Amino acid sequence: MSFKPINKFNSPAILLPVDNIDTDQIIPARFLKATTREGFGEHLFTGWRYDKNGNPNPDFILNKEIPKAEILLAGHNFGCGSSREHAAWSLHDYGFKVVMARGFADIFRNNAMNNGILPIDIPNQYYSKIVSMIQENPDQRILISLECELVEIANSNIAFPIVISSFRKQCLMEGTDLVDYLIQQHEIIATFENKR
């Protein structure tokens, strides 16, 4: 379905510097019984966020005093495992519009972009530095321009490009719905079928 176009962000980042965060951690299977896309944010990171009685775990980042942020920052291979798009829905529903990580699983990357979430790969040489800057100053601003394909860590000399295809960039900036796009291709698809 269509989503809100995205382009520029000026936000702190919530730090979850863990490698291989799988989609079962983002949202466990027992919460996948709903047949709509809404309301998954309350179950985001459930296993880490709540204890077994459902009380908030005070040590987990989302339960600490943290600035309002639209950016989540994680380690290597974020979103590995299941293809469940509920992972992207829960992140978006919680309020994250950008995930910065040292790499993403392929299916998650597509799911994110299909829901108006921008996945940004953090170059290896900057990862540790950015993590420690945020640890020292949780309000550390990160400036993002999808239009300019650029990330800047405010008040620092760290800046790096957003690697994204021109088509995906355009889709995210315009909120393009790919289902609509493909429906418009019906004639070409039917021609392809006839030629096989």
Place this chain on the structure above:
Amino acid sequence: MSSKTIFDKIWDAHEVSTLEDRSSVLYIDRHYIHEVTSPQAFDGLRQREVSVFRPERTFGTADHNVPTLNQHLPISEPASAAQISTLSKNCEDFGISLFELGHEWNGIVHVIGPELGLTLPGMTVVCGDSHTSTHGAFGAVAFGIGTSEVEMVLASQCVLQRKPKNMKIEINGQLPKNVTAKDVALYVISKLGTGGGTGHFVEFCGSAIRSMSMEGRMTLCNMSIEMGARGGLIQPDETTFEYVRDLKFAPKEEDYNNSLEKWKMLTTDPDAEFHDEYFFKAEDIPVMITWGTNPGLAIPVTANVPEVKDENGAVDVEVQAAQEYMGLTSGQAMAGQKIDYAFLGSCTNGRIEDLREFARIVEGKQKSPDVIAWIVPGSQQVLKQAQAEGIDQILEKAGFGLREPGCSACLAMNEDKVPEGKYCISTSNRNFEGRQGPGSRTFLASPVSTAYAAITGKITIPDSLIPTPDSRLPTPDPDSLIPNPDPSHVI
């Protein structure tokens, strides 16, 4: 580039068009749907007021969130019942064939597609499930997609994706005794890591792969997603062609012969280039088991849990966190580790060959009284075959019961949940935190290893503790056959 891999040949033949950024509008031959990742896609179609573009190319099954006992009774939990009935309604409204609960062809989507001949060599196959990679065993380009993409396929029979790079994993030689396709998968993932295949489509090749059965090939391709690969495939050969010959939906007679001509052309050209290549010797691959919280954290079953600190004293935070979650300590031997549950099933190891292997080992023995075992066939057809072969009787005499088909404890959406803190040896595909239930602790292993553990109540080196019916094996020390009594279990 004129030389192509099998993957290139199939992908290129299905490209409807290519966008300027090299994304492909890729035509999909076969689309499978299930109850968990499809309802929001159908909602989208209704909101757009569009129909399914090619309904005859999509098949549905209820599998992820179904009970594995008493499937003839109404599902008691309202949300699960609603999810199953929503699938039925959606398939009826949009003219899609559905094998619903109780149907003779119902089962796990990646078990039924292959066994019905709905997946064939050369196809593009997608499903809103990451283990769609399973179907690559037939020489198909098969991969998991998200729900938005499920809607794209329903609405246009196409997905929009960038073409992954080619990766080759070649394994030559003969696998040692008791080393199965599952062990091969865990071994390769332990070497490449869970992100080692990201951005790639894998071709598995080599003599060790050639000699695998279709079931083994499906197990291996199934796990290719666990190394982060988009999918994995194997060149179709006589094993493949014989397997599909008489399947329900496979082409018959003249159509079969015509198809065979095309399938035989699905080979990787000798000088085709791979972006990455890995070579392994089958003889080097041991029986594997996971100790940690992702499938890459696997070691030989004879090995010890890795140290948290390396030789320089630096702490590996991933190892530390995994040990803490799993309740294991550095240097602890895996063999002898107690288990509470044993799960045989899933799209990875829920096929008839897996049940046969399990039954062969437990025949004439008894399940450990300390172990709760769930034996879940992957489909109704697997269940019926097991009954026809008397596997159900063998299992029953050994203290095991066959359940009804479904994904079950692989992802624990239904009531088959491993309780907090309990250990489960599992033939499934993921050992993530809480995967088999909140706080559950999973050891991924083969059906062979799972059978041994279910009898002894401990992780057991196959052949080392109990004699198998195979009399050619050396006789083990009889004292080692009985698990050491644990004082805490004496009532």
